[in-house]
Structures are given as C-alpha cells and as structure tokens.
Amino acid sequence: MTARLGRQLLALLSTLLGVSLACYLLRQQMPEQAAPSVLGFGRYLLDLLQGQFGLDQNGDAVLHGFLAVLPASLELLVSASLLAVLIGIPAGVSAARRHQQWLDRLVGAFTLVGYSVPVFWWALLLVLWFSLTLDWTPVSGRISFLFDVEARTGFILIDTWLARDAYALEAFLDALRHILLPTLVLALLPMAMIARVTRAAMVDALAADYIRMARGQGIPEWRLVWIYALRNASQPVVAVLSLQLSALITGLMLVESIFSWPGVGKWLLDALSRGDYAIVQGGALLLAIVLVVMNFSMDLLRLWLSPPERGRRR
Amino acid sequence: MWRSLFAGFCSVGLLVACTGGEQSVRATGLVYCSEGSPDSFNPQISTSGTSYDASAHPLYNRLVDLDPDTGEPQPALAESWTVSRDGTRWKFKLRREVQFHRTAWFTPSRPFNADDVLFSFERQWRPRHPFHRVSGGNYAYFANIGLGELLTGIVKRGEHEVEFQLREANSSFLTMLSMEFASILSAEYAEKVLQAGQPQQLDQLPVGTGPFQLVRYDHGAFIRYEANPRYFAGVANVKRLVFAITPDASLRLARLRAGECDVMAQPSPAHLPLIRQNSKLKLYSQPSLNISYWAFNTRRPPLNDARVRQALSYAVNRAAILDAVYFGAAELAKSPVPPLVPGHDHALQDFRHDPARARELLREAGYGNGFTLDIWAMPVSRPYNPNAKKMAELIQDDLRQIGVNARIVSFEWRDFLRRLRLGEHDSVLLGWSGDLNDADNFLTPLLSCEAIRAGSNRALWCNDEFDNLLNEARSSRDLALREQHYRAAQELFKAQAPWLTIAHSTQFLVARQSIQGLRQSVSGGVYFHHAERRP
Numbered sequence: 082m083t084a085r086l087g088r089q090l091l092a093l094l095s096t097l098l099g100v101s102l103a104c105y106l107l108r109q110q111m112p113e114q115a116a117p118s119v120l121g122f123g124r125y126l127l128d129l130l131q132g133q134f135g136l137d138q139n140g141d142a143v144l145h146g147f148l149a150v151l152p153a154s155l156e157l158l159v160s161a162s163l164l165a166v167l168i169g170i171p172a173g174v175s176a177a178r179r180h181q182q183w184l185d186r187l188v189g190a191f192t193l194v195g196y197s198v199p200v201f202w203w204a205l206l207l208v209l210w211f212s213l214t215l216d217w218t219p220v221s222g223r224i225s226f227l228f229d230v231e232a233r234t235g236f237i238l239i240d241t242w243l244a245r246d247a248y249a250l251e252a253f254l255d256a257l258r259h260i261l262l263p264t265l266v267l268a269l270l271p272m273a274m275i276a277r278v279t280r281a282a283m284v285d286a287l288a289a290d291y292i293r294m295a296r297g298q299g300i301p302e303w304r305l306v307w308i309y310a311l312r313n314a315s316q317p318v319v320a321v322l323s324l325q326l327s328a329l330i331t332g333l334m335l336v337e338s339i340f341s342w343p344g345v346g347k348w349l350l351d352a353l354s355r356g357d358y359a360i361v362q363g364g365a366l367l368l369a370i371v372l373v374v375m376n377f378s379m380d381l382l383r384l385w386l387s388p389p390e391r392g393r394r395r
Numbered sequence: 396m397w398r399s400l401f402a403g404f405c406s407v408g409l410l411v412a413c414t415g416g417e418q419s420v421r422a423t424g425l426v427y428c429s430e431g432s433p434d435s436f437n438p439q440i441s442t443s444g445t446s447y448d449a450s451a452h453p454l455y456n457r458l459v460d461l462d463p464d465t466g467e468p469q470p471a472l473a474e475s476w477t478v479s480r481d482g483t484r485w486k487f488k489l490r491r492e493v494q495f496h497r498t499a500w501f502t503p504s505r506p507f508n509a510d511d512v513l514f515s516f517e518r519q520w521r522p523r524h525p526f527h528r529v530s531g532g533n534y535a536y537f538a539n540i541g542l543g544e545l546l547t548g549i550v551k552r553g554e555h556e557v558e559f560q561l562r563e564a565n566s567s568f569l570t571m572l573s574m575e576f577a578s579i580l581s582a583e584y585a586e587k588v589l590q591a592g593q594p595q596q597l598d599q600l601p602v603g604t605g606p607f608q609l610v611r612y613d614h615g616a617f618i619r620y621e622a623n624p625r626y627f628a629g630v631a632n633v634k635r636l637v638f639a640i641t642p643d644a645s646l647r648l649a650r651l652r653a654g655e656c657d658v659m660a661q662p663s664p665a666h667l668p669l670i671r672q673n674s675k676l677k678l679y680s681q682p683s684l685n686i687s688y689w690a691f692n693t694r695r696p697p698l699n700d701a702r703v704r705q706a707l708s709y710a711v712n713r714a715a716i717l718d719a720v721y722f723g724a725a726e727l728a729k730s731p732v733p734p735l736v737p738g739h740d741h742a743l744q745d746f747r748h749d750p751a752r753a754r755e756l757l758r759e760a761g762y763g764n765g766f767t768l769d770i771w772a773m774p775v776s777r778p779y780n781p782n783a784k785k786m787a788e789l790i791q792d793d794l795r796q797i798g799v800n801a802r803i804v805s806f807e808w809r810d811f812l813r814r815l816r817l818g819e820h821d822s823v824l825l826g827w828s829g830d831l832n833d834a835d836n837f838l839t840p841l842l843s844c845e846a847i848r849a850g851s852n853r854a855l856w857c858n859d860e861f862d863n864l865l866n867e868a869r870s871s872r873d874l875a876l877r878e879q880h881y882r883a884a885q886e887l888f889k890a891q892a893p894w895l896t897i898a899h900s901t902q903f904l905v906a907r908q909s910i911q912g913l914r915q916s917v918s919g920g921v922y923f924h925h926a927e928r929r930p
Contacts, residue, residue, distance in 0.1 A: 212653040216675070220653040221646065226617050226637040227424035229610070248420050255421075341646070 085384065093377045097370060101129060104366045111358065134363035138355070143363035146348065151371075152235025153223060154333060154344030160260055161267035161329070162322075169272040170318070173279025174306060180284055188276055195273025200332050204266040204339045211262060218262050221341035225259075228252045263340045267332050271325055278321045282314035289313075316386050323379030330372060422928060424635035425910065427921070428647040428656035432615050432640055435530065436601035438575040439519055442535045444778075444828060447575045448660075448920035449618055449638060454496075455578035455603035458487055458512065459569055463914065466737075466832050468569040472507065472579055472604065482564030482872060487512075489555040494625040495581045496608035500600045503583060507604055509551040514582035516549055526585060529594040536576040539840050539849065566872055567833050574831055579604065606631045606924040615640060632912070632927035651676065651905060657928070658906040658913065658921065664722035664781055667903070676905055680724075681915050683902035685779040686731050686837060687826035688894040689770075689790065690853040695821055697762055704892040706756035707768075707822075708746040710797045711790055713897055720786050721900055728896035730885045731837045738834025738868070738881035743889060753797045765798030771815070771823040774805050779826030779900050786824055786897070816850040823853050824897075834881045838865055842888065854893035861887050 105125045109117040128134075134143040176188035212220045223237045224230060230240050230252060238260070241253040286292065287310050295305055334346030341347065345368060352360035431445040438451035458473040473487040493507040518526040519534040520543055537543060545568070548560040561568065571577065581602045588596040601609055604627070607620035618638040622631040639656055641647045644663040651659045652673070662670060662678075670678050691698040691707065698704060717725055729745035732738055757763060772787035773780070780786065784805065791801040806814060815823060829836045839846065843862050846852035861884055868880035888894075904915055912925035 208649075208653075213649065216652070216654045218653065219655045220649045221655065225421070225424075225655065226426045226619075226639045227420050227635050229619060251419055251421070 086381075089377060089380055089384075093373060096373050100369045100373065101126060101366060104362060104369075108362055129366075134367060135359040137352070137360045138357045143360055144367065146360065147345065147364055147367045149232075149235070150343060150345050150348040153237070153342060154337065154346065156236050156238065157260065157263055157267060157336070157342060157344060158329065158333060160264045162271065164264055164268040165271035165275055168268075169275030170279050170311075172272075173276040174283055174311060176276070176280045177283030177287060178306065185280070188280065192273040192277040195269050195276075198269065200266060200270065200335050201339060203269055204262070204336060207262050207265060208339075217258075219259050223259050223343060224252065224256045228255060230256075263336050263342055266339075267329070267336045270332060271322065271329060274321055274325055275318060278318050279314060282317045283310060286310040286314045312386075316383060319379065319383045319386060323376055323383065326375055326379065327372060330368070420635065422930070423633065424637070425633045425658065425923065425926060425928065426637045426639055426656040427923070428641045428650050428659040429618075429638045430640075430644075430647070430660045431642055433618070435598045436609065436612075437530070437580070437598035438578045439515070439534055439537070439580075440530050440598060441575075444920055448916075450601060451575035451578050452605070452916065452920055452922055453607040453620055453636065454601050454605045454609065455580070456493075456605055457574070457577050457579065458489075458572050461570065461573045461832070463916075468573060471573075472512075476569075483561045485559040485561070485568065486552065487557045487559070489557065490627060491555055493604050493627045495584065495604055496602050496623055497625075498600070498602060498608055498610075500596070501581075501584045501587065501602045503581065503602070505583060507579070507581075508554050509557045510582040511579050512557045513549055513551055514585055515577070515579045516546075518580075518585075519543075519576070520546060520549075525589060526594060526597070530598045534576065536574065539851075540571055540574070540836075541839075542571055563870060564872055565869065566874075566877065567831070567835065567869075570831050570833055607636055628924070631924050633923055636923055648905075651907065654907065657910045658904065658926075660904065660921070661778060662903050662905050664720075664724045667722060667724060670905055675908055677908050677910075679904040679906065679913065679915055680901050682726065682733070682735060682899060683778070684733055684736065684829035684832065684837075685826060685902075686728055686733065686829075686899060687725075687779040687824070687897045688728075688731070689822060689824050689897060690894045691822045691892075692818060692820055693854050693856045693893050694818065697760065697766055698768075698821060700760050701891050702756045702760040703762060705746070706753040706760070706762075706797065707794070707799070708892050708895040709749045709753035709756065710799070711746075711793045711895060712748040713895075714748070716786055716789050717898060719789060720780070720782050721898060724903065725898040725900040728899045729889075731841060731888065731894070731896055732834045732881070732885065733829070733837070733899045736829070736832050736834055736837065737874075738878050740882040740885040742882075743885055745889075746892075746895065750793075750796045757797060757799075763798075765800065767800045767802065768794070769802050769804045769821040771804045771811070771820045773808070773811060773823075773825055775808050777826060777828075778902060779828060779898070780824065781900075783824045790824075815853060818855055820853075825853055835865065835869055838881070838884060838888075839869075842893065856891070856893035858887065858891060861891075 102122065105122050106117055108114060109121070115121060132144050134147070137143055137146060172188050172191070176185040179185050208220055211218045219225070224241070228248065230237065230244055233240050233243050237256045238253065241249055241256050244252065287306070292305060292310055295309060333344070334350070336342065337344045337346035338350050345364065349361060349364045349368070352364065429445065429448060433441065433446040433449035434443065435441050435446060436450045436454065438447055438455065441447065441450065456472045458471060459468045460471040461467065462469050472490055472493060474490045476485060476487045478485050489507070489509060489512070491506070495503040495507060497503065517524050519537040521527060545561050545563070545565055546559065547562050550558045550560065552558050580597065584602040585597050588594055606623055606626050606628070608623050610619040610621050612618045617640060620636040622634050624630055639650065641650060644661065644666070647656070647659045648662060648666055648670070650656045667678070670676050691704045693699055713727055717723065717727060730740055730743050734741070757765070770787045770790060772783040776782060784803065787803045791803060794801045805811065814820065827837065827841055840849070840851050842852060842854070842856060843865060844857035847855055847857055864880045864884040864887070868877045868884070871877045871880065902915065904913070904921055906913055909929050910926060911929050912927050914922040914925065916922060
C-alpha cells in the first residue's frame with residue numbers, strides 16, 4: 082500500500098512538473114521574454130512554489146483572483162456531481178435489478194440521450210423553457226443583484242446562511258434558484274455515465290456467486306443490493322468518474338460562460354477576451370494543478386474502495 | 396428513483412412559490428440592467444449619459460429642475476428665486492434642512508447650505524480652486540455651455556441665500572442650472588477628503604442629497620444603492636436599487652425576461668417586435684433629444700464646394716436608412732435641432748432623395764465624372780446611431796448611383812475620435828445626444844467656429860454669419876426674436892449643407908409590467924425616485 086501510494090505521489094509530482102514546464106515554455110514564447118533556459122525554469126518554479134503566479138493587468142496577484150473565483154466553480158462542480166450520483170446510481174441499480182425490463186430500457190434511453198446531447202444545446206433549451214418562458218429561474222449569476230452577501234467562505238449557499246440577517250432564508254432560496262439550471266446542465270453527462278456504468282457493474286455483481294450465497298443465507302434483499310453488490314460495483318464507477326473529471330471541467334467552463342457563473346471558467350474566458358494573458362497563463366496552470374490533485378484524490382478513493390489493494394496493507 | 400424525481404419537482408415548486416412577502420427584499424428592491432460602467436460618480440467631470448444615470452439622477456440634486464412635461468424650471472434645492480430687472484443678478488433662496496447622505500465614508504455634521512453651492516460651481520469655474528485639477532480637471536459641459544464666461548460672481552448672501560452675477564442677460568441660465576453638471580456636492584465632505592490627502596475620493600465615493608445613496612460599486616459588475624432615508628422630497632419606495640451592468644443587449648433582455656432585472660436600458664431596435672409581443676413587459680419610448688448626421692469635412696476638396704455637399708445630400712435615401720438601421724424607431728431629421736426643441740424650424744426645406752438632381756449639381760461643380768470619398772463609420776453603437784457600418788454601406792450604394800465611389804473607414808473608437816479631431820476624415824457618420832431642451836445646445840457645440848477648436852465640429856465648418864445669428868439668439872430675451880434667429884441659422888445651415896441630417900432616434904426603456912412610476916429622462920436615462928413594484 083505504501084509503495085503504491087508513493088508511486089502515485091511520484092506520478093503526481095512529475096505531472097505537476099510537466100505542466101509547469103509546458104506553461105513556462107509557452108510563456109517564453111511571448112514577446113519581451115528571454116529565451117527558455119534551465120536556470121529560467123528553475124527561477125520560474127521557485128516563484129510558483131512561493132505562490133507567485135504573476136500579476137494581472139490591474140497589478141493584482143493572479144493567485145488571489147483564482148482563489149476568489151474557485152469556490153463558485155467548486156460549488157457548481159460539487160452540486161452537479163452530487164446530483165449525478167444521487168440520481169445516476171439509483172437509476173443504474175434499479176435498471177440492473179430489472180434487467181431487460183421497461184425500466185431498464187427507459188434508463189438506457191435516458192443515458193443515450195445524456196451522452197449525445199451537447200451541453201450548450203441542453204443549457205439553451207432549459208433556459209428557453211424555465212427562464213424565458215416560465216420565468217421560474219434566472220439566466221445568469223449566483224444570486225440576485227439585490228442581495229449583498231458577504232463572501233466568507235466563497236460558497237454562496239453557505240454564505241447566505243452565515244449572513245444571519247432577516248433575509249437569510251430569502252437569499253438562500255434565491256441562490257438555490259440560481260444554481261438549479263447550471264447544475265442540471267452540468268450533471269447530465271456524468272449522470273448518464275454513472276447510470277450506465279453502475280447498471281453494467283451491478284448486472285455482473287448481482288449474478289456473482291457470493292450474492293447468490295448471501296441470498297441463500299437469508300440476508301435481506303435491500304442489504305444485498307445496496308451494500309454488498311453496490312460496494313463491489315462502485316470501483317468501476319469511481320474509475321469512470323475520475324476519467325471524466327477533465328470532461329466535467331470542460332463542461333464547467335461552458336456552463337459558466339452560458340450562465341455568467343462567476344467561476345474559474347468565466348474568469349479565464351473574460352481574461353482571454355480582455356487580452357489579460359497573465360491570468361490566462363497563471364490561471365490555466367492553477368487549474369491544471371487543481372485537476373491533477375483531484376485526479377490524485379480520485380485514485381486514492383479507488384485504492385480505498387478496492388479490497389485487493391487495501392489488503393496489501395496487512 | 397421516482398420518489399427522488401418527484402421530490403426534485405416539488406422543490407422547484409417551492410422555490411418558485413417562496414418569492415413574496417410584503418417586506419421581502421424582492422418586493423422592496425429593484426434591479427436595473429444598465430448598458431455600461433460609469434467613469435465616475437461626479438456629474439461635473441463626466442460627459443456620458445451612462446455616468447449621469449448612475450450619478451446625477453439618483454445621487455444628487457440641482458438648484459432647479461425642469462418639469463419633464465412643460466420644460467418650465469421648478470424649485471429643487473432652491474426654494475425660490477428672483478432676478479434683477481436687467482437679468483444679470485439671480486438670487487436663490489435655498490431649501491432648509493436638506494441632509495447630505497450618511498454613508499460608510501462620511502457623516503455630515505450640518506445640512507445643505509450656501510457653501511455647498513459655492514463649492515460646486517467654483518470647483519469648475521476657478522482654475523485656482525483646490526479641487527479644480529482633481530480627477531483630470533476637465534469640466535466639459537461647464538466649459539462648452541460658456542458658463543465660465545457668463546459668470547462674474549457667485550456670492551453668499553446668507554446661510555441660505557446665494558446670488559449669481561452674470562456678465563449679460565441669458566435666457567437659458569435656469570436651464571443651465573438644471574443640467575447634470577450643476578449638481579450640488581457637499582463642501583464639508585470635500586474639505587474632509589482634502590485634509591485626508593485623498594481629494595479624488597470626492598468623485599469616486601459620492602455624497603449627495605439625492606433620493607438614493609451609494610452602498611458599493613463593484614467595477615464593471617454592479618452598483619448598489621439604498622434609499623436615502625432623509626430625502627427632502629419623500630423617501631423612495633424602492634429600498635434597494637441595483638444597477639446590474641450588462642453591456643450585451645441580448646443578455647440584458649434575457650435577464651429582464653427571466654425576472655432578474657426589472658428595468659433595462661437601451662433595447663436593441665431589432666428586439667422591439669419581440670418586446671412588444673411579450674405581455675409581461677412594458678416598452679417606454681420617447682422621442683429624444685439627439686441627432687445623427689453625416690458630416691462633410693468642409694476643408695477638403697471637393698467637399699469645400701457647397702454644391703458637392705448638396706449633391707451628396709440629394710443622393711442619399713434616408714427612408715431606407717430609417718428602416719434598415721433604426722427598424723423604424725426614429726424619425727427623419729431635417730434640422731440639427733430636434734422638432735421638440737424650441738427654435739426648431741418646422742418650415743425648413745429638406746433634401747429629398749433625388750439622384751438626378753444630385754448628378755446635375757455635381758456636373759455644375761465640375762465633378763460630372765464623380766470622385767472618391769471616404770466615409771468614416773464609428774465602431775460603436777450609440778442611441779443615436781445603432782449601426783454606423785450598415786448606414787455607411789447603404790450610403791455607399793446610393794453614392795454609386797451618382798458616380799461617387801465611397802470607401803468605408805473605421806478605427807478603434809478612441810483612435811477614431813483622435814483622428815477626427817485632427818480632421819483626417821473626408822466625411823463621418825456621427826451623432827450627438829443633447830441634454831437640454833435648447834436649440835443652442837445643438838448648434839453651438841457642433842457647428843460654431845469655436846467648436847472647431849473644442850474638437851466637436853466634425854464638418855470643420857466655420858461661417859461668420861451663422862455664428863452671429865447664434866450669438867444674437869443667445870442674448871435676446873424676446874422668445875419670438877430668438878426663434879427667428881434660430882430659423883435663419885437653420886436655413887443657412889441647410890443651404891450650406893455641412894452635414895446631411897439623418898435621424899432623431901427614439902429612446903426606449905423596457906420594464907416588467909409590475910414596475911410602476913418610472914420616468915424617462917430626456918437624455919435617455921431613467922428616474923427611480925417614484926418607482927415601485929406592484930404585486
């Protein structure tokens with residue numbers, strides 16, 4: 082286990098090094114920059130280690146700007162992942178239990194649609210219906226302009242609760258209404274993916290000998306399905322999720338831009354259109370770092386979920 | 396799975412239902428999707444309508460206001476006034492117990508008085524004033540309108556009495572005092588920021604007497620105001636007012652339709668049919684004080700010949716421009732002075748669309764074989780001209796009919812204006828939004844010889860007779876005589892044809908049906924003092 086962990090850590094570090102090297106080489110392509118050199122790269126790395134990711138056009142630290150917009154992105158990412166898991170897994174399990182029946186086919190059709198629908202089209206469709214026709218949900222931002230919510234954690238759903246004024250509930254509900262559509266849009270693809278993989282893994286798991294044996298021992302059916310089988314089926318699901326992480330981040334950029342969601346994606350795209358290349362470079366590097374670290378934690382989660390790997394500890 | 400889906404739908408229902416309550420933020424708040432960021436919160440140093448909407452109207456008051464319907468001066472910070480028989484001394488009695496805003500950055504210790512009036516005008520007037528050079532020291536309107544030369548003194552006659560002394564009688568003096576640049580700022584606050592060594596704070600963190608006070612400005616994102624709880628003319632119904640800065644007209648409309656904003660500025664003319672069809676939205680319109688024109692550089696041959704300029708004027712089919720560029724939301728302009736403005740010459744002869752006459756004039760001037768001409772089209776959209784490029788293309792087509800070959804030229808906006816000032820253009824499509832109901836405001840800044848030096852006379856046209864007519868009109872107190880001078884000036888303008896006047900566009904504002912009590916300002920902005928939300 083320790084050796085495995087060490088290997089993972091080493092992979093993490095070398096990936097980070099590669100990413101920063103790529104960023105460094107790109108940066109040196111800009112006018113008024115010296116030719117790339119080993120010494121220059123060393124100095125660049127030293128700067129990065131001290132948290133110096135450059136200054137934007139206004140002279141503010143890029144890192145600071147990134148940390149200010151990161152919570153908004155994470156919030157959307159977490160809410161979309163939660164929705165995807167909360168609907169995708171039960172849908173996959175239910176489909177597997179009624180293998181080849183109508184519910185299975187329905188879930189199959191749904192996942193096919195989820196795979197095929199482009200994110201931006203799905204977003205526009207929802208906006209057209211829920212926002213522009215019904216006026217139920219807003220089209221942009223995280224909260225109505227009327228609320229002046231102090232950013233303590235950066236997570237608007239938490240901040241509205243922390244702001245203990247008379248309007249906390251109203252502000253919280255307003256923030257919920259704002260996050261609804263972006264979440265639905267962003268969750269669609271991973272939801273379909275999870276449902277599909279869960280279904281396939283569960284079909285196998287439910288047919289396995291140990292399940293039949295457990296069933297013979299009189300273990301209740303719900304325990305059998307939701308604990309024994311699902312636990313074993315979850316490993317491929319996590320594997321797929323970690324593979325899909327970068328696709329999810331791409332979707333996030335698109336969703337942020339469509340819904341004017343003030344997260345990392347919109348921040349980067351706005352900087353690009355302003356021509357603020359320090360943000361584009363530093364921000365992309367920071368984003369890559371976040372992505373690599375997240376991938377690493379997904380790997381750890383998979384390790385923990387996989388009995389043979391865990392077993393080596395003893 | 397079904398249960399969770401069901402729960403999901405229920406929570407959507409709950410979210411939709413939970414937006415009410417008499418005193419909720421939603422019920423007492425209003426969001427205005429505005430078109431751009433203000434450059435400052437001091438209307439003395441700003442010149443854009445966007446800045447006035449964010450500063451002069453919500454934050455400040457003037458000594459007098461003009462009644463929006465009749466154009467008559469009305470008391471505001473001045474309770475009453477008297478004028479000496481020769482029209483050169485104006486005495487204003489100031490309103491008592493008017494409180495300045497109490498904000499996070501300033502707590503006033505005294506109500507409004509004569510010192511504030513003196514401070515507000517002397518900053519713009521006296522080059523030695525400690526604030527004169529702060530924030531660039533450019534007081535475009537104060538200078539343009541000639542108040543600096545008109546004034547000989549501003550005297551404090553008492554705590555609540557001020558006398559303005561003028562060099563000569565001027566019929567539009569009260570109108571000038573009602574303009575945005577004549578907003579009254581707090582002298583006490585100015586003193587405080589000066590002592591703190593931060594004089595420019597006066598223009599960025601404003602303190603005024605108006606119906607709303609600034610809470611926070613997040614650059615390029617939003618401006619947050621709250622109702623001034625001590626407003627002398629009655630506390631506003633709207634407790635929280637937010638300007639959501641949304642430069643993209645489509646996003647503005649989407650936000651309005653989704654209920655994210657309650658009012659939006661400047662809808663794109665192309666969206667008007669959609670807005671009219673939507674029963675939840677209300678379209679406000681008003682013919683506005685603006686003019687869009689095609690100016691000829693009268694210093695460049697062959698445009699220095701009036702016959703050539705007339706020929707070009709005859710060649711253009713302006714009805715097609717009104718359709719294609721303004722989508723019908725404008726009226727054909729025959730004079731630089733809009734028809735609403737006193738002094739507009741209703742009997743003025745206009746150029747009709749007549750290519751044959753145009754060719755004849757060109758032949759007379761010796762350009763029977765045509766020539767090549769640059770048309771500069773401004774790169775941005777403005778209320779008076781939503782699409783200068785398209786307009787230029789239409790004109791290019793029309794000119795081809797009379798054998799004139801036109802090239803369309805454009806630069807980045809700031810560069811464009813700089814080159815115009817240098818007179819590098821042959822002709823340019825531009826416009827002007829007036830801010831007061833006065834013919835002089837359209838003629839002097841745009842067509843006088845003096846305006847060439849100021850850089851706002853795009854035709855570089857200087858005609859002594861025209862200037863004399865304007866001067867006589869300005870100094871005459873007899874209304875009929877003034878109008879007569881203005882009529883003569885407009886006829887001269889038409890005969891000399893330094894511009895082809897194209898359109899007076901209509902100003903639009905869109906609001907949700909539930910919002911009442913909005914009032915449009917002549918310069919295209921909006922007043923929120925009496926606005927409220929009806930359930």
